[in-house]
Amino acid sequence: MIDFSKILVIVTLLGGLGIFLIGLIIMTKGLQSLAGDTLRNAMLHFTKSPYSGALSGAIMTTLLQSSSATTVAAVGFVGAGIISFSQSLGIIFGANIGSTFTGWLVAIFGFKFNLETFVLPFIFLGAILKLFAKENVASAGFTLAGFGLIFVGISTMQEAVSGFENILTPDLLPNDSFGGRLLLIAIGIGITMITQASSAGIAMTLTLLYGGAVNFEQALALIIGMDVGTTVTAAMATIGANINAKRTGFSHVIYNFISAIFAFLFITPFISILNYIKPEFILENAQIAVVVFHSSYNIISVLLILPFTNIFANFIKKLIKENSNNSINNLNEEFLKEPKLALNATLQSIIKEYITILKHIEFILNKESKYQRMDIKEVQNILNITHKFLDKIHIKQKDSPDWAYLVDLIHAIDHLQRLHERCEEEEDRIICAKNIIELKDILNQFHTNILSTILVQKTNNWNQLIKNSEELTKDIEKIRQQYREDIANKIATGELDVPDGSDRLEAIRWINRVSIHIYRINYYIHKAILSSGK
Numbered sequence: 001m002i003d004f005s006k007i008l009v010i011v012t013l014l015g016g017l018g019i020f021l022i023g024l025i026i027m028t029k030g031l032q033s034l035a036g037d038t039l040r041n042a043m044l045h046f047t048k049s050p051y052s053g054a055l056s057g058a059i060m061t062t063l064l065q066s067s068s069a070t071t072v073a074a075v076g077f078v079g080a081g082i083i084s085f086s087q088s089l090g091i092i093f094g095a096n097i098g099s100t101f102t103g104w105l106v107a108i109f110g111f112k113f114n115l116e117t118f119v120l121p122f123i124f125l126g127a128i129l130k131l132f133a134k135e136n137v138a139s140a141g142f143t144l145a146g147f148g149l150i151f152v153g154i155s156t157m158q159e160a161v162s163g164f165e166n167i168l169t170p171d172l173l174p175n176d177s178f179g180g181r182l183l184l185i186a187i188g189i190g191i192t193m194i195t196q197a198s199s200a201g202i203a204m205t206l207t208l209l210y211g212g213a214v215n216f217e218q219a220l221a222l223i224i225g226m227d228v229g230t231t232v233t234a235a236m237a238t239i240g241a242n243i244n245a246k247r248t249g250f251s252h253v254i255y256n257f258i259s260a261i262f263a264f265l266f267i268t269p270f271i272s273i274l275n276y277i278k279p280e281f282i283l284e285n286a287q288i289a290v291v292v293f294h295s296s297y298n299i300i301s302v303l304l305i306l307p308f309t310n311i312f313a314n315f316i317k318k319l320i321k322e323n324s325n326n327s328i329n330n331l332n333e334e335f336l337k338e339p340k341l342a343l344n345a346t347l348q349s350i351i352k353e354y355i356t357i358l359k360h361i362e363f364i365l366n367k368e369s370k371y372q373r374m375d376i377k378e379v380q381n382i383l384n385i386t387h388k389f390l391d392k393i394h395i396k397q398k399d400s401p402d403w404a405y406l407v408d409l410i411h412a413i414d415h416l417q418r419l420h421e422r423c424e425e426e427e428d429r430i431i432c433a434k435n436i437i438e439l440k441d442i443l444n445q446f447h448t449n450i451l452s453t454i455l456v457q458k459t460n461n462w463n464q465l466i467k468n469s470e471e472l473t474k475d476i477e478k479i480r481q482q483y484r485e486d487i488a489n490k491i492a493t494g495e496l497d498v499p500d501g502s503d504r505l506e507a508i509r510w511i512n513r514v515s516i517h518i519y520r521i522n523y524y525i526h527k528a529i530l531s532s533g534k
Helices: 004-046 050-064 067-079 085-098 101-112 116-132 135-161 178-195 198-210 216-237 243-277 286-319 333-337 339-365 376-391 401-425 427-434 437-459 462-493 498-532
Strands: none
Touching (some): 004 050, 004 135, 004 198, 050 067, 050 085, 067 085, 067 243, 101 198, 116 135, 135 198, 178 243, 198 216, 216 243, 216 286, 243 286, 339 401, 339 427, 339 498, 427 498, 437 462, 437 498, 462 498
């Protein structure tokens, strides 16, 4: 005969877990709307090394309550060439520390205080603000409502586990042995794969521990598995992704497995240390002891791996080698799910395509150049792919910081397409300009500007470059007007024939048009980089 009371207990537990998940999702979205871009920019500003990156990643994950948001931001920054792969590793390592904050929140407030009734008015207030307020106030209301739902979910789960005595007991789970702990880790991985959030699994584990459904050792093993389970989503997201996303995603997977091995070996020493310091601590504060373990092994793992970040980065680069065919364009449809990531990846592609065209122009200007002539058709194909990808990025809110970012990229690639056309259809005009004595000085300035633009990717002195580019376009325009008058006079006196005069005029027009496109591309790329967070 079906025991409906047991079914009701299980349904209540799952319902509480669902409320917790919804609350976590709502709170995270509210926090991201409220301060997501500000935190991303701050994280980027302070990420100067793997060490500072780890601190930034930990703080951002703690404040946003989303390690995935931190990881996505790191991938985007690497994809845009704003930070190095090694620096991004620090952010990813730090995100693991930040993700332990939810456990502390649940253990301290969820079990030590009965907040269910207290938070209900805040849920109502948050809903009202979300419905009727605007912008930041509405986002704050969303955050408040989500925060309240988290504790309603915890309270619901607590009520459910009080009836778990005859349904789940520690004896029904794998015992506290080497093999038993491995099985529990596997169960933890499975729970996180289902819930898609390690925080939810940790909250449920703490609740089961509180109700006596699992013992302390079993809870520790489950927690380790849930940390590993978060990497499954990261691994799935790298399928078909670009090289930077693959390396970042698999770095997360490999690091978490290394951290899990350490945590597995750390269980027994940790229990011994706690018993030595305060024998009754685990018995009296089991939930707190679990989150202490969770934070401890994550902090220790990060401190152990940070000195070897470059070695770890080189290992990942050797493991996932770059395909030469993807050296310029590294776009993937998966990025479109996260506009910021898609925009950063597009920016990186535009910069690479831009530098490729500039090196081609430099080669034409100087046959002894260290750069090479580009394949015009191949670059056109890559430009078209980037343009089509950019067309698929849609920002609904014009007041969003990403709106300006998108518009800047649209302007940049439009000028880049026209710059490519100048190289494709009018290359003979620059060859003509090189043979005209009157254009020697301005052509040298033009050449210097090309080289400066190529090198600015390393020096990052964009403001000075844009100023020089703008001044050059004005100088060329003044010369063009006077040069046009001089050519007309020479044709009139018979010093030049009409075809020769026309070629000379087309040469100065070519320099003028190209200089304008370069100035505008520099301007919009710089604006886009600022929008991306650098």
